[in-house]
Structures are given as C-alpha cells and as structure tokens.
Amino acid sequence: MVTIAQPGLAERLRAGQRQDERGNLFDADCPTRLILDRIGDKWTVLLVILLSEGPMRFTELRTHLGRVAPKVLTQSLRRMERDGLVTREVFAEVPPRVEYELTELGRDLLAPIDAVRLWAEEHAARIVANRERHDSGPA
Amino acid sequence: MVTIAQPGLAERLRAGQRQDERGNLFDADCPTRLILDRIGDKWTVLLVILLSEGPMRFTELRTHLGRVAPKVLTQSLRRMERDGLVTREVFAEVPPRVEYELTELGRDLLAPIDAVRLWAEEHAARIVANRERHDSGPA
Numbered sequence: 001m002v003t004i005a006q007p008g009l010a011e012r013l014r015a016g017q018r019q020d021e022r023g024n025l026f027d028a029d030c031p032t033r034l035i036l037d038r039i040g041d042k043w044t045v046l047l048v049i050l051l052s053e054g055p056m057r058f059t060e061l062r063t064h065l066g067r068v069a070p071k072v073l074t075q076s077l078r079r080m081e082r083d084g085l086v087t088r089e090v091f092a093e094v095p096p097r098v099e100y101e102l103t104e105l106g107r108d109l110l111a112p113i114d115a116v117r118l119w120a121e122e123h124a125a126r127i128v129a130n131r132e133r134h135d136s137g138p139a
Numbered sequence: 140m141v142t143i144a145q146p147g148l149a150e151r152l153r154a155g156q157r158q159d160e161r162g163n164l165f166d167a168d169c170p171t172r173l174i175l176d177r178i179g180d181k182w183t184v185l186l187v188i189l190l191s192e193g194p195m196r197f198t199e200l201r202t203h204l205g206r207v208a209p210k211v212l213t214q215s216l217r218r219m220e221r222d223g224l225v226t227r228e229v230f231a232e233v234p235p236r237v238e239y240e241l242t243e244l245g246r247d248l249l250a251p252i253d254a255v256r257l258w259a260e261e262h263a264a265r266i267v268a269n270r271e272r273h274d275s276g277p278a
Contacts, residue, residue: 023263025185025256028205032263033181039255040179042172046164066167084269105265112254116178117164119251124162124171126244130223 038083043068043076045113048102051086052110055101085109177222182207182215184252187241190225191249194240224248 023032038044043065050056050064062073077100080086085106091097102110162171177183182204189195189203201212216239219225224245230236241249 023260025188025260026203026205030263031267032259035259035263035266036181036184036255038266039259040181040184042175042179045175045179049164064165066165082270082273083266084273105262105269108262109258112251112258115251115254116175119248120171120174120178121162121164123244123247124169124174127174127177127222128170130244131221134221134223 035083038079039109039113041076041079043073044080044085045116047076047080047100048085048106048109048113049117051100051102052107055089055099057097057099061100080106174222177218178248178252180215180218182212183219183224184255186215186219186239187224187245187248187252188256190239190241191246194228194238196236196238200239219245 023035024030025032025036046065047061050061056064058073058077061077062068062070065073077086077088081088083105084103086100086102089099089101091099162174163169164171164175185204186200189200195203197212197216200216201207201209204212216225216227220227222244223242225239225241228238228240230238
C-alpha cells in the first residue's frame with residue numbers, strides 16, 4: 001500500500017479540465033508533469049513496446065530488456081500497474097506463472113512512444129557524434 | 140570539459156548501422172538507450188516545446204517553466220547543447236544577454252515530443268484517477 005503524496009490532485013485536474021478540457025504541461029501545479037515523468041522513464045517505454053506484442057512473463061521481459069536489475073524492473077512494472085497501464089495476473093500453476101499485459105490505456109500509449117523510439121533510433125548516431133565533438137572541443 | 144564515459148560508442152553505433160542502418164533500442168549495448176534517457180527528461184521535453192516558438196533567454200525559460208531550480212535548468216540546457224539540440228549565444232550587451240535556440244536537430248525532435256505531450260495532457264486525469272483508486276484499494 002502506498003499513500004498518495006498529494007491528495008486531491010485528481011480533483012484539481014478535473015476542476016481544471018472543466019475549464020480547459022485537458023491538462024497543461026506548462027502549469028507547474030498540473031499533474032500532467034507527473035505523467036510525463038512516468039512515461040519518460042526508459043523502462044516504461046521499453047515495456048510498452050515489448051508488451052504490445054502480447055502478455056509476457058517477468059523472466060521473458062528481463063530476457064528481452066537485457067541488463068536490467070530485477071528490482072528496477074519490478075518497480076517499473078508496479079508503477080505501470082498503479083497508473084493503469086498494465087495488469088498483473090497470477091496463474092495457479094506449479095511453479096506459479098505471473099503474466100503482465102497492457103491495458104487499453106497502455107496500448108493507447110504505444111503510438112506516442114513509437115514516435116519517440118523511431119526518432120531515437122534514427123538520430124542516435126548523430127547525437128553520439130555531437131557529444132563526442134562537444135567533449136573534445138574547446139571548453 | 141567533460142570526458143566521455145564510454146569512448147567509441149559512436150564508432151560502435153556506426154558499425155552497427157552499417158548492418159542495420161539504425162539504432163536498436165532492444166540492444167543493451169546500443170547508445171539509443173542513452174538518447175532515450177535524455178529525451179525522456181521532463182525538462183528537455185518542456186524546453187523543446189518552449190524553444191520551438193523562438194530563441195529565449197534563461198530568465199524567460201525559467202518564467203515559463205515555473206518551479207525549476209536554476210541549477211537544474213542549467214544542467215538540462217548544457218546536456219541539450221552537448222547533444223546538439225540547442226545553441227547558446229552570448230550577446231555583448233550590458234548586462235550580457237544569453238539566448239538559447241533550437242538547432243535543426245532540436246526542431247526535428249518537436250514532432251515526437253508533441254505526440255507525448257498531447258497524450259499526457261489528454262490522459263492525465265485518467266492516470267491520476269487510476270493511481271488514487273490503486274492506492275485506496277486492497278494491497
């Protein structure tokens with residue numbers, strides 16, 4: 001159980017939305033910024049892409065992600081569950097099987113995440129080259 | 140001056156790109172993941188959106204962002220400069236004027252970032268409600 005740090009955020013946003021119909025990233029009081037932190041998390045991005053292919057077990061996710069600490073992966077999955085992006089289902093088998101699956105909201109997130117992924121993959125070489133040029137240039 | 144933590148990343152990526160023509164987010168050795176960390180940063184997202192309207196001074200950026208520590212903003216801008224997303228120009232006035240402007244690469248990043256922003260603003264209320272329901276439900 002986690003207690004919410006800022007109770008009433010939903011109310012505040014809903015009140016704001018009656019006026020504006022949507023969140024505003026440039027209002028420091030708007031929870032949209034908290035959402036941005038979550039979907040800006042590298043593992044969330046990778047998990048949404050992976051799970052878009054279907055439900056997966058924890059060990060499968062780890063295998064596909066490579067070099068992620070189990071604790072970090074568990075934390076990301078729990079946060080995504082809390083946000084309503086994934087569901088976690090335990091099957092009564094021996095040994096018990098635990099599967100993660102995207103919710104409708106999680107699947108909906110795939111489109112903007114794919115846009116970011118494509119951009120990153122397309123421009124990675126250029127950015128790395130910029131970094132190396134910057135680091136070797138005059139201070 | 141900053142020294143690069145992993146020299147040869149650009150070469151490795153370029154070598155990989157000769158085969159695949161682009162980065163691969165699911166290869167833990169591919170620098171695309173580092174790029175994802177950068178463009179996943181909340182302030183980078185907000186700065187790209189702000190600067191898409193034209194060059195801005197540090198104080199203007201601070202005013203628009205609200206509740207960002209000057210040190211944090213400076214760090215984000217320096218990382219974006221290093222990545223080749225923004226340029227920093229000092230005008231010899233009294234007092235000196237310092238302006239930040241998006242590069243062509245930075246302007247190009249606006250499209251995927253706008254997709255994320257629109258999604259966050261559209262779904263913020265639902266995610267906040269999910270969080271509250273989760274936190275008040277059974278453990």
